[in-house]
Amino acid sequence: MTMIDLTEEQAAPRIKALLVARESRTLDFKRVSGKMVGKALEAICAFANTEGGILALGVADEKQGSGATRFYGIEENPEALDELIRKVRTQFHPPIETISFVRLPCTLRDGKAGNVVLVRTAKSDKVHSIVDDGTWTRLDAGNREMSAAEITELSYRRGVRSAESEPMVVPLELLETETWRSFVSARGLKSGTFAEQLQKIGLAAKVGSEVQPTRAAVLLFADEPGSLLAAHGSRADIRLMVYDGKQVVPGATPNLRKTPKTIRGPLIEQIDTAVKTVLDELAQGLTLSGSGFKTKHLYPERVVKEAIVNAVIHRDYRLNRDIFIRLFDDRIEVESPGVFPGNITPANVDKAGSKARNPLVALNLREFPIAPNIDAGEGVKMMFAEMASAMLYPPQYRQNTEAAVESVTVTLLNLERPTVWDEVSHWIDTHGDIANRQLREITGMDTLEASRMLRTWVAQGVLIALPSASRQQASYTKPMRSAEQADSLSNAPDNELPKQ
Template identity: 30%
Template sequence: MTEKRRIIEEELTALFHLEEGPYADLKHSEIAPAKLSKSVSAFCNTAGGEIIIGIGESKTGEKARYWAGYTDMEAANAVFQVIEDMLPLGNHYKATFLSAEPNPGVLLHLIVFKTPSIVRASDGKAYIRRGAQNLAVETNDALRRLELDKGVVSFEDNPVVADNEVITNSLSALNFMLAVVPRSEPEDWLRKQNLLTKAGPTAAGVLLFADEPQAILPKRSSIKVYRYQTKDIGTRESLAFDPITIEGCVYALIKEAVAKTKEIVEGISKLGPNGLERITYPDDTLHEIITNAVLHRDYSVLSDVHVRIFDNRIEVESPGRLPGHVTRENILNEQFARNPKVVRLINKFPDPPNKDVGEGLNTAFEAMKRLQLQPPEIEETENAVIVYIRHTPLASPHDVVITYLQAHEEISNRIVRELTGIGSENVVKQVFLDLQSRNLIERVPGKKGSASAWRKVTASPGDGAADG
């Protein structure tokens, strides 16, 4: 059911200043419904977004936006007829009419959802969103790329050029068979699982049971681990050692990558309330995020999983975009397996890395909370999903200052930024001023400029201006 609501002047101003881009589009109410369907298709096929229909933009001089709404709700019927026809269930969007006095008529606000299937516009073409453009998927290769991105098809089913014995007589397969299905013959069992076809082993079969999948699927089946001795952007100069390449079947790959990451992290120290402290990340967080990066990556992308360890964070980059209808916003609540055979079968291994109940990332987030750390952040780029695991406390910077001063005589702006991960000196300066206004801290006399520091109040508040 379509909703209608009245918006206030501030909301309308915000809509007029909405920046068009990957997740937002503005259209005049005179737009042809068939042309509008291109934007709907593009958002459905990429990451979802919003379309505001009823805002025009001048074409001459300084571009200015103006009200160009529908005369009434019925005037938008043709739009609904077109977008309802794009998917049979019509659950790919939500519509709300917006009125704003004294403007006549209404705007139409469409929230378009990312869909698990490919959605085509009225011209029969599928579109994708790139920046503020809708680009048609013109070639068979581009359509195949879109199918892989959305998880409509999976690279794991592709046959690879390799002998059957690579997975029927490997140490990985034999150990698995003895532990899990000891009465079955490897070749028969692998054929029943559709991991072995007339054309040879599938990519899923190689990833799961070849001793060295990297020899058959190079550049897309390893994990690279880096240690950068910096808090900034990693460069060749800041590498602590040459990147470590971890190889093997996905079961061994995950276990070794988690162990190596933990080993490296345990050698990192960070300034804490009581001086230098060992950095600690929850085991569950590292395990679940690395597992997720390996099991749900797009194996058609020629790139390895990358684990980058910095002084104050870990970045885990998984090749490929989020599959199906999964977005950054709903990733903790939705399930979609891009590689269902790999996900299902690795769960049969002894002590599997995944529990196959869709709770992996939720476990990772909860583990960070238990250690009073900020939750992981998820970013989707053109060709990858990156999870940032920052060693940043949940405590407010005000609490951090007071806690530090319980064990130390004074604290500086630099130390607060070290403890909290705040990048701005001015933000920290405001924290000091807030605490000073509550008569909790005072400036250390005689220290100014870059040497200025603060301490717990020992007398009446000072009268100097703060230098932060």
């Protein structure tokens, strides 16, 4: 594993950030000692199993001092650092492939020249353990060993395990439907009984003396999979809500334009019906609330279809919640139960694409006579490209982990983006945030115009305001970046390092 050495100039902004940084869910500090190695392995394991993070070695935590008095340096025990680097290669199961070491020259607490090391661990797409030392998760400012139940839950959330392959206590005859016969005709299965055919393609398993269908088989072929799964504490339908206005108005009388529609049936029918129904609604146009004018929907049809297909294919079918499609005057929201699988985040989904949480479902949907468009990980990238070509804002992804049932929502804004947005977006991707001054420099706007534009972007949901001491110091970033590790500690060149 290679140590990357930065110059003093490259290290300066990171050292400045470390002087004021505090331990958090994505940042930990350790002085370098013999006892440090075990604790450092726990922190690296915990970062890989949560959202990723940075371990700063040679730096004491904020309780032990402030400013440069916290900089003890790796020179305090270089042998311990060497031991850590050796053990990082051998002590994780499975191996963590997303670790980089970056050495920063600095001035230590005693005034001498020295170095600190940043160990950067990205969120992993697997669940990792330390050999003979358990599986760890990251808290707000510390690490905790996970229980067996928590490890199982994380395996499902990461997509290492999938509910689709679990056998279900559902009578096989409820799956021998017209949908199954259509599938068989296209798939070319000719020999064997119905149960044997399901087993051949991995959609049934023998449990004792009984052949039971997998959850994927129920989803693909049952006439009412949602109703069958409801008896087992989960759901599988789609709910379509059409709202009057730009927000959900709570109260006894919700601001719905029409009665909510539940879309049921095997997944192939759900996708077809949901796409057709949504496109029909958009084709009719919506009369803008309070204006009397009809809005023209600019979303590319392929993008709408892909958002719905992704929700159906990648949702977590363990969870007791339906997919929700919400149409507003200015946007479409598609909410899918479950969090992003693997190491996908709202900030990297445009580059990472998608990971199949339910590969059995995705594989077998392709076998129907008229299959939905499943782009093998390229569909999300297509959505961003199509929205850009249509001069619309990019799809906005957010992950809701605070609700009783976790979910991912993609929002498609029916708003033409100003040309300056591309420059602002690039600035944020490069620098982490933007303030009024930078927007003025980019656009030539005056202070009031820049303030008005920033407020508009916040109201539209494409930017969020970061905490600040005053309005004059306000800065803004994309919602998809808000949970990411501070860029001042992880900027290029170390962000672009290859896997070691």
